[in-house]
Amino acid sequence: PLPVEPGSKLTLDLAALYDHSSPELVHVARYARGIQQRRGDYNGRILSIRADDLSALAIIYDTTPSALLEKLSELGVLIADPAKFFADQKD
Ligand code: C2E
Ligand code: C2E
Ligand code: C2E
Incomplete structure (x- = not known):
């Protein structure tokens, strides 16, 4: 099962995304940096993005x-549950 159901929030783990060696993620990472810039949201570990942005990225990747x-x-x-993500970091 997907960690993000259709209609729920799409939240990215920025450290995982930016550190990832996979060239497949280049466009997602660039897109996320662009959103951070437009929001002025630079200090976050995670980034919630719009469902519309997933559709735009799907077109870039020629997929659904x-x-x-x-x-x-x-x-x-992906982060399924941001609150739990932060709780788990505190150990
Ligand atoms: P949540 O959506 O489960 O997010 C938990 C925490 O993840 C947030 O705590 C924040 O530290 C981080 N987070 C989530 N998305 C982003 C992001 O795009 N950028 C950054 N930098 N951090 C992000 P925070 O801010 O204390 O918010 C706690 C809860 O308050 C959120 O839980 C959410 O339920 C609500 N909330 C906060 N801001 C908004 C908002 O703009 N819209 C709505 N609908 N709820 C919000
Ligand atoms: P905008 O679309 O005109 O949105 C203006 C402000 O409305 C945003 O300022 C934000 O405070 C609020 N806002 C709009 N839609 C949402 C939403 O779905 N959830 C929440 N929590 N707030 C919303 P902000 O964050 O400073 O963003 C400034 C501009 O940067 C936005 O203007 C938009 O053009 C762009 N932007 C920011 N984040 C995203 C994103 O995730 N996707 C896209 N496509 N554009 C974004
Ligand atoms: P959220 O803030 O909990 O918003 C959930 C949904 O409510 C959004 O899903 C959108 O459909 C609607 N919504 C909330 N605020 C606005 C608004 O100002 N204008 C409009 N037209 N719709 C609004 P969506 O678009 O899939 O966004 C998912 C999450 O991505 C948001 O959850 C928020 O955490 C983040 N986000 C999206 N756009 C922005 C933005 O411009 N600025 C910031 N800071 N966060 C954003």
Whole structure:
């Protein structure tokens, strides 16, 4: 099952995304940096983006939003539950 259901929030793990060696993630990483710039949101560990942005990225990757979501999940750059993510970091 996907960590992000259709209609729920799409949240990226920025450290995982920017550190990832996979060339497949180049466009996602560039897009996320662009959103951070427009928001002035530079200090976050994670970034919630619009469902519309997933659709735009799916076009760039010549795939569907759900297939791209699955890919992002496989590559370990999605966060299913931001609150839990931060709770887990505190150990
Ligand atoms: P936080 O900023 O303290 O927000 C805690 C919770 O308040 C969020 O839980 C969400 O339920 C609500 N909230 C905060 N800002 C908004 C908003 O603009 N719209 C709505 N509808 N709700 C809002 P959530 O989503 O589970 O996020 C947990 C934490 O993850 C946030 O704590 C924040 O530290 C981080 N986070 C999530 N998305 C982003 C992001 O895009 N950028 C950054 N820098 N941090 C984010
Ligand atoms: P904008 O689309 O005109 O949005 C203006 C402001 O409305 C945003 O300022 C934000 O405070 C709020 N806002 C709009 N839509 C949402 C939403 O779905 N959730 C939440 N929590 N707030 C929303 P902000 O964040 O400073 O962004 C400035 C501009 O940067 C936005 O203007 C937009 O043009 C762009 N931007 C920021 N984040 C994103 C994003 O995730 N995707 C896209 N496509 N553009 C974004
Ligand atoms: P969120 O803030 O909890 O917003 C959930 C949904 O409510 C958004 O899903 C959008 O459909 C709607 N929404 C919230 N605020 C606005 C608004 O000002 N204008 C409009 N037209 N719709 C709004 P969406 O677009 O898929 O965004 C998912 C999450 O991405 C948002 O959750 C928020 O955490 C983040 N986000 C999206 N756009 C922006 C933005 O411009 N600035 C910031 N800071 N965060 C954004």
